[in-house]
Amino acid sequence: MVTIQDYFNSGIIDIALLLSLALNKSHAQLITHYDYQPNNEEKTQLNQLIKQRQSGTPFAYLSGTKGFYHLNFKVTPSTLIPRPETELLIDIVLDLFDENQTYEILDLGTGSGIIAVTISDKNPQWRLTATDFSMDALNIARQNAKTNINFQLGSWFKATPNQTFDLIISNPPYIKQGDPHLNDLGFEPQSALVSGKNGLDDIRTIIDNAPQHLNKKGYLLLEHGFDQQQEIMWLLSHDFFKIKKFKDYNQQNRAILAQIKES
Numbered sequence: 001m002v003t004i005q006d007y008f009n010s011g012i013i014d015i016a017l018l019l020s021l022a023l024n025k026s027h028a029q030l031i032t033h034y035d036y037q038p039n040n041e042e043k044t045q046l047n048q049l050i051k052q053r054q055s056g057t058p059f060a061y062l063s064g065t066k067g068f069y070h071l072n073f074k075v076t077p078s079t080l081i082p083r084p085e086t087e088l089l090i091d092i093v094l095d096l097f098d099e100n101q102t103y104e105i106l107d108l109g110t111g112s113g114i115i116a117v118t119i120s121d122k123n124p125q126w127r128l129t130a131t132d133f134s135m136d137a138l139n140i141a142r143q144n145a146k147t148n149i150n151f152q153l154g155s156w157f158k159a160t161p162n163q164t165f166d167l168i169i170s171n172p173p174y175i176k177q178g179d180p181h182l183n184d185l186g187f188e189p190q191s192a193l194v195s196g197k198n199g200l201d202d203i204r205t206i207i208d209n210a211p212q213h214l215n216k217k218g219y220l221l222l223e224h225g226f227d228q229q230q231e232i233m234w235l236l237s238h239d240f241f242k243i244k245k246f247k248d249y250n251q252q253n254r255a256i257l258a259q260i261k262e263s
């Protein structure tokens, strides 16, 4: 006979989380029912999850959810799994803008919607537009929305023709083609991760086109790779000033905020 305790002692990766998911029980319920013997149906379900997890499927794709900031988000293999580093962008925006004023804010390449949905939930007075070139991702983002967000389909600024904003935010793909780090990310959409030879193709497109889509004194906020700060500062220097750099919680360079120059 196999009990919950036997599973706990098995050393199987993420076994506590997988048990919670398969038996629909909280961690506390599991550890207070150590002697419980999962029935056949539960065992089949659990074994299937264990197999998927062992072959590399991230837990978030098995549970279909991931926490970000103060909310839970639906995620599927069409969307990147939210990273804790990206919470830094939320803090920067909440610091930047006056909570009692109204702003037009754009989240480019929203994926599961985390940036737009979180900011809009924190301040429903700000007007959020969120774009993605993937229809599947945009549908997930729509399901994640708690407030009224303007979702638009298209690649970068092709999704927002003739529109201007007070702030443009993006966590674009920024990993180099062939980066060994990608070996661990094979279950996630590569189009949300990889951006050309040096990982800067999409960041360059965004920086080049943002000025046409920014209001006077508007800002651009980007998440980027730990080794891309110098290059991005240089790309920004043509049209932007008042550049501010931010490190993530692991002390890696991770985000950059810049204001459009007065023309």
Ligand code: GLN
Binding pocket: 083, 085, 171, 172, 173, 174, 175, 185, 192, 193, 194
């Ligand atoms: N930060 C992610 C990672 O390194 C990459 C996200 C991205 O490319 N925007 O796993």
